[in-house]
Amino acid sequence: MRLILLGPPGAGKGTQAQRLVEKYGIPQLSTGDMLRAAVAAQTEVGKRAKAVMDAGELVSDEIVNAIVAERIDQDDAAKGFILDGYPRTLAQADAVADMLAQRGQKFDAVIELVVDDKALVGRILKRAEEAKAAGQPVRKDDNAEVFDERLREYYKKTAPLIGYYYAKGQLVGVDGMATIDEVTNEINGVLAKLG
Numbered sequence: 001m002r003l004i005l006l007g008p009p010g011a012g013k014g015t016q017a018q019r020l021v022e023k024y025g026i027p028q029l030s031t032g033d034m035l036r037a038a039v040a041a042q043t044e045v046g047k048r049a050k051a052v053m054d055a056g057e058l059v060s061d062e063i064v065n066a067i068v069a070e071r072i073d074q075d076d077a078a079k080g081f082i083l084d085g086y087p088r089t090l091a092q093a094d095a096v097a098d099m100l101a102q103r104g105q106k107f108d109a110v111i112e113l114v115v116d117d118k119a120l121v122g123r124i125l126k127r128a129e130e131a132k133a134a135g136q137p138v139r140k141d142d143n144a145e146v147f148d149e150r151l152r153e154y155y156k157k158t159a160p161l162i163g164y165y166y167a168k169g170q171l172v173g174v175d176g177m178a179t180i181d182e183v184t185n186e187i188n189g190v191l192a193k194l195g
C-alpha cells in the first residue's frame with residue numbers, strides 16, 4: 001500500500017503515520033525526519049537545509065525529491081510506504097508521480113487530515129513542551145514565531161495539492177480534529193474500503 005498523508009504542520013500526520021506503520025508493516029517516510037537526520041549528521045544536504053528549516057521555509061524540491069527517490073528504492077519500501085510531509089509542492093507531486101510511474105507503482109490514496117487552523121499552534125507548542133519534559137531535543141521550528149511561517153508556506157505551496165489530488169480522484173478527507181484513536185479508526189475505515 002502506498003499512501004500520502006497531507007495536512008498542515010500539527011495536523012497529526014506523524015502520529016497517524018506511526019499507527020499505520022504498526023498496522024500495515026510498511027515504513028513511514030517522513031522527509032522532515034530525513035532532513036533533520038541529515039542536519040544532525042552534517043551532510044552536504046543537511047548543511048544546505050538547516051537554515052531554511054530553522055526559518056520554517058521549504059527546502060528545495062531538488063533536494064527533497066532526490067532524498068525520496070533514493071528512499072523508496074530501499075528494500076523495506078518494496079511493499080509500500082506512507083509519505084508524511086511529502087509531497088509539499090506541486091513540483092514534488094509531479095516528481096513523485098513520475099517516480100512511481102517509472103516503477104510501475106501508484107498511490108492507493110491521499111489522506112488529508114482536515115484541521116482547524118486555530119488548533120495547530122497549540123498542538124505544536126504542546127509537542128515542544130512534551131519533548132522538553134521527556135528530556136528530548138526540542139525542534140528549533142516548534143515555536144510560535146516559526147510556526148507562522150510554516151503555516152504560510154503550507155497555504156502558499158502545499159494547500160494547492162488538495163485540488164491536485166481531488167481532481168485525480170485520489171483525495172480522501174478525514175476529520176483531524178477528532179481524538180487520535182478516532183482519526184486512526186477513520187483512516188482504517190477508508191483503507192479497508194479500498195481493499
Ligand code: AMP
Pocket residue numbers: 009031032033035052053054056057058059060061064084085086087088089092141150
Ligand atoms: P516536518 O517535520 O514535516 O514538519 O518538516 C520540517 C521542515 O523540513 C519543514 O518546515 C521544511 O523546512 C522541511 N521539509 C520537510 N519536508 C519537506 C518537503 N517535502 N519539501 C520541502 N521542505 C520540507
